[in-house]
Amino acid sequence: MKYDAIVVGAGLAGLVAAAELADANKRVLLLDQEPESSMGGQAWWSFGGLFLVDSPEQRRMGIKDSPELAWQDWQGAAGFDKHEDEDYWGMKWARAYVDFAAGEKREWLAKQGVKFFPVVGWAERGGYLAEEHGNSVPRFHIVWGTGPGIVKPFENRVRESMKRGTIIYQPRHQVTELLCSQGMIVGVSGNILVESQVNRGEASSRDIKDQFAYYAQAIIITSGGIGGNIDLIKENWPQRLGNPPKNMISGVPAHVDGKMLHVTEKAGGRIVNRDRMWHYTEGIKNWNPIWHKHGIRILPGPSSIWLDATGKRFPAPNFPGFDTLGTLEAIQATGYDYSWFILTEKIIEKEFALSGSEQNPDLTEKSIKKVLSRILPGPTAPVKAFMEKAKISS
Amino acid sequence: MNKLTGSELIKLEEVERQIKARDLEINNSFTKDLQITALRGARNYIGDKLIRVAKPHKILDPNNGPLIAVRLNLLSRKTLGGLQTDLSCRVLDQAGNPLKGLYAAGEVSGFGGGGVHGYRSLEGTFLGGCLFTGRQAGRAAAKELM
Numbered sequence: 001m002k003y004d005a006i007v008v009g010a011g012l013a014g015l016v017a018a019a020e021l022a023d024a025n026k027r028v029l030l031l032d033q034e035p036e037s038s039m040g041g042q043a044w045w046s047f048g049g050l051f052l053v054d055s056p057e058q059r060r061m062g063i064k065d066s067p068e069l070a071w072q073d074w075q076g077a078a079g080f081d082k083h084e085d086e087d088y089w090g091m092k093w094a095r096a097y098v099d100f101a102a103g104e105k106r107e108w109l110a111k112q113g114v115k116f117f118p119v120v121g122w123a124e125r126g127g128y129l130a131e132e133h134g135n136s137v138p139r140f141h142i143v144w145g146t147g148p149g150i151v152k153p154f155e156n157r158v159r160e161s162m163k164r165g166t167i168i169y170q171p172r173h174q175v176t177e178l179l180c181s182q183g184m185i186v187g188v189s190g191n192i193l194v195e196s197q198v199n200r201g202e203a204s205s206r207d208i209k210d211q212f213a214y215y216a217q218a219i220i221i222t223s224g225g226i227g228g229n230i231d232l233i234k235e236n237w238p239q240r241l242g243n244p245p246k247n248m249i250s251g252v253p254a255h256v257d258g259k260m261l262h263v264t265e266k267a268g269g270r271i272v273n274r275d276r277m278w279h280y281t282e283g284i285k286n287w288n289p290i291w292h293k294h295g296i297r298i299l300p301g302p303s304s305i306w307l308d309a310t311g312k313r314f315p316a317p318n319f320p321g322f323d324t325l326g327t328l329e330a331i332q333a334t335g336y337d338y339s340w341f342i343l344t345e346k347i348i349e350k351e352f353a354l355s356g357s358e359q360n361p362d363l364t365e366k367s368i369k370k371v372l373s374r375i376l377p378g379p380t381a382p383v384k385a386f387m388e389k390a391k392i393s394s
Numbered sequence: 395m396n397k398l399t400g401s402e403l404i405k406l407e408e409v410e411r412q413i414k415a416r417d418l419e420i421n422n423s424f425t426k427d428l429q430i431t432a433l434r435g436a437r438n439y440i441g442d443k444l445i446r447v448a449k450p451h452k453i454l455d456p457n458n459g460p461l462i463a464v465r466l467n468l469l470s471r472k473t474l475g476g477l478q479t480d481l482s483c484r485v486l487d488q489a490g491n492p493l494k495g496l497y498a499a500g501e502v503s504g505f506g507g508g509g510v511h512g513y514r515s516l517e518g519t520f521l522g523g524c525l526f527t528g529r530q531a532g533r534a535a536a537k538e539l540m
């Protein structure tokens with residue numbers, strides 16, 4: 001056989017899996033439907049915030065964290081309620097992940113050159129009791145260089161292996177079927193899409209040039225979620241959050257189409273917890289869109305007054321940055337799919353950050369001078385651009 | 395605000411009343427308004443005090459700059475459920491048995507097990523979930539291939 005393993009999707013998860021396989025001297029075929037310009041997937045666009053527990057950055061800021069506290073918070077946030085069934089493996093992964101975040105994670109990344117911004121952010125503050133949702137302490141560690149900074153080391157490892165010939169990377173290969181034989185998954189087949197010159201994150205053509213089929217002993221699916229597929233979101237929308245919203249803007253590129261989930265299900269894989277999703281309530285339309293309905297999330301500090309569409313202040317603890325899902329539920333209960341922040345110039349200056357690598361050029365470009373200017377009066381340049389060009393009324 | 399939405403949903407007096415009420419709660423260093431208590435609590439964390447949480451002030455005091463309203467939309471992002479996998483990232487079938495030869499990692503596997511987050515996330519957990527499951531999938535598959 002030509003390949004030992006096939007990895008479907010060259011996002012962060014796929015790059016890491018491929019790099020690890022190549023390090024173990026396996027021959028890997030790495031497939032992705034997008035052109036090479038989009039290598040790294042969503043992670044490249046991300047803000048690069050990483051959950052770490054009891055890190056040196058936290059300690060330097062006077063934060064006392066521990067695996068016990070983090071596990072308490074994780075369970076409070078998760079609210080696992082299908083212990084013997086759909087949550088069975090998720091809970092085991094959660095326990096292992098909290099230990100990873102409190103242990104090996106930081107050093108493993110540090111060895112690969114990943115550094116962090118010294119001020120640890122406090123996301124999902126909760127606002128309930130100790131055993132309920134929320135981070136008891138700040139844990140959001142921003143990678144120096146944001147999303148591209150977390151992709152880079154793994155992309156480098158993959159490119160090194162490409163040079164050595166242990167990883168073959170084939171962009172524009174869209175997997176549409178998993179091939180089974182005698183109860184085993186033995187390969188993948190699909191469409192070779194026409195060449196595309198689009199820039200990173202832009203939708204690429206789905207026109208088909210040819211077909212392919214490849215075989216290997218191990219197939220690893222790393223194709224991402226459904227966040228770019230509004231139809232799938234609506235189809236799986238949980239009843240507890242009311243009717244699916246009429247209007248949503250898109251926080252992810254179009255390649256996050258979720259189609260591989262169905263492909264894998266057809267081959268016998270089980271999908272669980274379909275109705276659990278993590279959408280944001282503080283989206284603004286990008287005045288300079290890269291993908292269809294491109295929205296940006298405001299990462300809000302806690303001071304803005306939050307009103308529903310009819311002008312009524314949301315009850316506690318639906319404050320900015322406290323409980324994303326709880327506030328989404330409160331918004332959905334109003335029957336409208338939007339809400340309002342009212343704030344002052346003093347608040348916007350200090351408290352408005354925008355999620356995503358391209359909205360934080362100072363951190364993404366690793367410019368200490370520009371980062372320091374955040375302490376000065378005035379909003380960051382990207383926030384200012386939104387104030388001028390987007391529909392923020394004052 | 396009404397111009398932006400083309401509706402008459404927002405009543406100025408209503409909004410003003412609520413913010414005035416909130417501003418009245420600023421005068422003491424203690425208050426019953428939980429949002430203000432939360433602001434003060436957050437500023438005990440040096441990181442928030444430095445770059446994240448404004449000093450609590452009266453929203454309607456003109457010294458604090460013009461008022462700003464931002465319309466917030468719902469924004470799609472992450473999938474918390476997905477392919478159910480065991481701790482070796484092997485994809486499981488309906489009966490809970492691994493499908494031979496098939497692994498999954500990252501968001502498609504709900505960042506591990508088909509739902510490592512349960513219903514809610516503590517944030518910053520997604521990239522790390524890709525790193526952790528991607529690494530495990532690569533290592534587990536490599537071991538199986540020995």
Ligand SMILES: Cc1cc2nc3c(=O)[nH]c(=O)nc-3n(C[C@H](O)[C@H](O)[C@H](O)COP(=O)(O)OP(=O)(O)OC[C@H]3O[C@@H](n4cnc5c(N)ncnc54)[C@H](O)[C@@H]3O)c2cc1C
Nearest residue numbers: 009011012013033041042043046049175224500501520521
């Ligand atoms: C703007 C933004 C900000 C974010 N900020 C953070 C943050 O601060 N912290 C955090 O933890 N997370 C953050 N996230 C989330 C995080 O980036 C993603 O959850 C994560 O990168 C998903 O990685 P993945 O490898 O699982 O999937 P993806 O990045 O979606 O990659 C999947 C790849 O598979 C390919 N593919 C899909 N289907 C097929 C097919 N059928 N055939 C071939 N190829 C296919 C796709 O083209 C894509 O390249 C953010 C996301 C965005 C968009």
